[in-house]
Amino acid sequence: MKVLVVGSGGREHAICWKLLQSPKVDKIYCAPGNAGIGEIAELVPVGAMEFDKLAEFAKANDIGLTVVGMDDPLVGGIVDKFEEEGLRVFGPRANAAIIEGSKAFSKELMKKYNIPTAAYETFDNYEKALEYVKKGDFPVVLKADGLALGKGVLICNNLEEAEAGLNTIMVDKKFGDSGNKVVIEEFLTGQEMSVLSFCDGKTIVPMVSAQDHKRALDGDKGLNTGGMGTFSPSRYYTPELAEECMETIYKPTVEALNREGRTFKGIIFFGLMLTPKGMRVIEYNARFGDPETQVVLPRLKTDLLEIFEACVEGTLDKINVEWEDNGTACVVLASGGYPESYQKGYEITGLEDAKKAPNILVFHAGTALKDGKFVTNGGRVLGITGIGKDLDEAIKIAYEGVKLVDFKDKHYRKDIGVK
Numbered sequence: 345m346k347v348l349v350v351g352s353g354g355r356e357h358a359i360c361w362k363l364l365q366s367p368k369v370d371k372i373y374c375a376p377g378n379a380g381i382g383e384i385a386e387l388v389p390v391g392a393m394e395f396d397k398l399a400e401f402a403k404a405n406d407i408g409l410t411v412v413g414m415d416d417p418l419v420g421g422i423v424d425k426f427e428e429e430g431l432r433v434f435g436p437r438a439n440a441a442i443i444e445g446s447k448a449f450s451k452e453l454m455k456k457y458n459i460p461t462a463a464y465e466t467f468d469n470y471e472k473a474l475e476y477v478k479k480g481d482f483p484v485v486l487k488a489d490g491l492a493l494g495k496g497v498l499i500c501n502n503l504e505e506a507e508a509g510l511n512t513i514m515v516d517k518k519f520g521d522s523g524n525k526v527v528i529e530e531f532l533t534g535q536e537m538s539v540l541s542f543c544d545g546k547t548i549v550p551m552v553s554a555q556d557h558k559r560a561l562d563g564d565k566g567l568n569t570g571g572m573g574t575f576s577p578s579r580y581y582t583p584e585l586a587e588e589c590m591e592t593i594y595k596p597t598v599e600a601l602n603r604e605g606r607t608f609k610g611i612i613f614f615g616l617m618l619t620p621k622g623m624r625v626i627e628y629n630a631r632f633g634d635p636e637t638q639v640v641l642p643r644l645k646t647d648l649l650e651i652f653e654a655c656v657e658g659t660l661d662k663i664n665v666e667w668e669d670n671g672t673a674c675v676v677l678a679s680g681g682y683p684e685s686y687q688k689g690y691e692i693t694g695l696e697d698a699k700k701a702p703n704i705l706v707f708h709a710g711t712a713l714k715d716g717k718f719v720t721n722g723g724r725v726l727g728i729t730g731i732g733k734d735l736d737e738a739i740k741i742a743y744e745g746v747k748l749v750d751f752k753d754k755h756y757r758k759d760i761g762v763k
Contacts, residue, residue: 347649348402349374349385350392350422351413354676354709354727355634359413359648360385361707362641366649373405379718380708380726392417395425402431409434411652415491418610418630419445434652436630440601440608444630447487447527454625457600459593461625464529470514473526477506483531488513490522493570499531534619536626537578538636541594541614542651544660545607548598550590552643552667553581554636560683562759569683570724573760575673575735576639580618589616589623597628609655638707638727639672671735673742673761674727679710680753682723690752692718697748698728704745705729720751735761
């Protein structure tokens with residue numbers, strides 16, 4: 345079968361890499377992809393939001409399944425478009441992807457169906473939002489309602505910060521139209537973890553747990569980013585917690601979406617926090633996380649294509665999804681200055697050494713080819729994943745991989761997995 349993967353980051357590189365291990369896959373295309381993905385898949389120069397062109401390409405090239413990695417096309421309705429054209433596609437329709445597309449919708453869904461989450465209020469008026477925070481407790485969490493590349497969440501420790509945050513989101517529109525509405529949430533304390541899950545509209549199968557590091561600097565300091573590193577499994581996600589989450593969060597979410605006429609087929613990403621009062625949902629995403637995918641998929645034993653097909657066909661209950669009993673850690677190598685301004689075009693060295701090293705995987709995120717050499721082409725450049733018999737060994741191996749690869753102004757966190 346020929347497969348088309350839509351997206352261009354480290355997540356899509358990991359998806360292509362895993363799909364290539366399936367005996368059913370003859371060829372992978374990736375649109376638009378990146379330089380690293382180009383080593384294992386044929387790149388298609390079509391943007392992720394160019395739905396008509398992507399559908400035309402899928403028809404012309406006899407694509408058996410299209411896999412959508414990114415949030416924007418899912419929220420924008422790429423799955424609806426492909427289904428209208430009679431094409432097989434993995435991912436939720438727009439009316440289900442709204443669980444990521446609108447934080448206000450997600451919070452209202454959780455409230456309506458008693459799915460545990462932080463207390464909140466939603467505002468589309470700056471003055472009313474400001475009035476609300478003036479009466480409340482601190483810290484407080486501000487969230488731009490729509491998609492913001494994982495950066496539209498601000499933790500404010502006092503009124504001055506909250507006022508500046510509301511200004512950033514709602515007045516200056518730093519995150520564009522995502523800031524037309526803001527969700528103001530109580531600040532929860534506890535251990536954060538991520539659980540991605542396969543879903544076919546009826547059955548939900550959680551993957552192994554992961555934990556990520558959003559802040560740019562060591563010690564969880566600095567600005568929020570799309571993710572500076574991640575590891576699997578979480579040290580706090582026990583089998584007992586997994587069982588509790590299945591009954592109180594995972595199944596109720598699928599049932600809630602079905603009741604609302606928004607049947608979800610694809611990946612539901614649960615951002616969770618273990619608080620002193622129990623597990624709470626921080627957020628939903630409607631796709632694989634990045635860089636969570638880079639630590640979760642290397643642990644998957646089952647054929648990924650078979651799982652994707654089962655989700656599309658509604659037969660996930662017939663698949664036995666199995667995982668390796670090991671640990672993985674991914675350290676993101678970013679351009680100096682990320683997530684704000686940074687330079688592109690620096691040559692990357694040491695990639696061949698890293699690729700040859702045992703138990704190290706290199707996933708490209710922001711790279712390009714220039715005169716036959718790999719160069720930096722984004723804020724997050726590479727993800728170096730280490731695989732070990734346990735988490736501690738995986739972290740050690742990942743950092744050994746980090747030492748092998750270099751480029752000017754290379755920035756990375758030195759405490760991934762230390763949480």
